Amino acid sequence: MRSLVLTLTAAAVAVGLSGCGKSSTQQPDQSAQATSGAPQAAEPTEADKKAILASLPAPYNTADLANGQGKFALCSSCHTITAGGPNMTGPNLHGIIGEKAGMQPASFHFSDPMRAAGFTWDPQHLDQWLADPKAMVPGTKMTFPGFKDPKDRTDVIAYLMVESGYKPQ
Ligand code: HEC
Numbered sequence: 036m037r038s039l040v041l042t043l044t045a046a047a048v049a050v051g052l053s054g055c056g057k058s059s060t061q062q063p064d065q066s067a068q069a070t071s072g073a074p075q076a077a078e079p080t081e082a083d084k085k086a087i088l089a090s091l092p093a094p095y096n097t098a099d100l101a102n103g104q105g106k107f108a109l110c111s112s113c114h115t116i117t118a119g120g121p122n123m124t125g126p127n128l129h130g131i132i133g134e135k136a137g138m139q140p141a142s143f144h145f146s147d148p149m150r151a152a153g154f155t156w157d158p159q160h161l162d163q164w165l166a167d168p169k170a171m172v173p174g175t176k177m178t179f180p181g182f183k184d185p186k187d188r189t190d191v192i193a194y195l196m197v198e199s200g201y202k203p204q
Contacts, residue, residue, distance in 0.1 A: 084197045088193060092158070095193040095196065098189050099190045100193060103195075113177075114127065116129055117129060122140060122143045128195065131199055132156055133157070134155065136155070136160075136172075146174060146176045149172055149175050162185075167181040
């Protein structure tokens with residue numbers, strides 16, 4: 036675990052040194068980090084993604100990322116997931132785990148019910164949301180109907196965590 040953290044930190048530093056000038060558009064990372072001030076890690080490599088997947092809590096650690104990626108195609112008409120990606124019909128989802136619902140990015144105009152929801156996104160809340168968004172937050176303006184199959188939810192949540200800068204605690 037420790038070597039994983041070091042590897043990811045080294046990757047973040049390497050990315051930072053290679054000079055991506057877009058970091059000023061990113062929200063500051065709220066988790067306390069030794070690398071504060073450095074830009075967030077941009078795109079993880081395939082090896083990083085495998086390591087992140089393996090570090091997730093069950094059942095996400097054995098999720099089918101290929102299926103998750105395929106199912107995320109249904110989200111990507113409204114959402115980007117990359118760091119600093121634009122809002123579309125829906126908000127950018129980078130770093131969604133650990134964010135308060137309906138708050139970030141601040142540049143996105145969330146619905147009143149979403150802003151008042153008051154919970155913090157974790158895998159359990161995402162599972163409930165992706166089963167039936169309108170049942171979880173009545174009045175939300177997300178029109179996606181939800182996934183019936185729990186496996187699709189597990190796979191897409193694992194994909195979200197791996198792709199959106201989730202860091203194991
Ligand atoms: C038709 C467009 C559309 C599709 C498709 C869609 N969303 Fe959304 N999504 C939205 C909108 C709009 C909101 C903002 C809801 C609000 O403010 O009530 C949202 C909000 C969210 C949020 C809450 C963000 C926050 O910061 O609180 C999450 C998480 C989310 N969507 C995930 C997904 C996932 C995962 C998928 C695919 C399975 C998906 N969405 C499909 C439009 C969409």
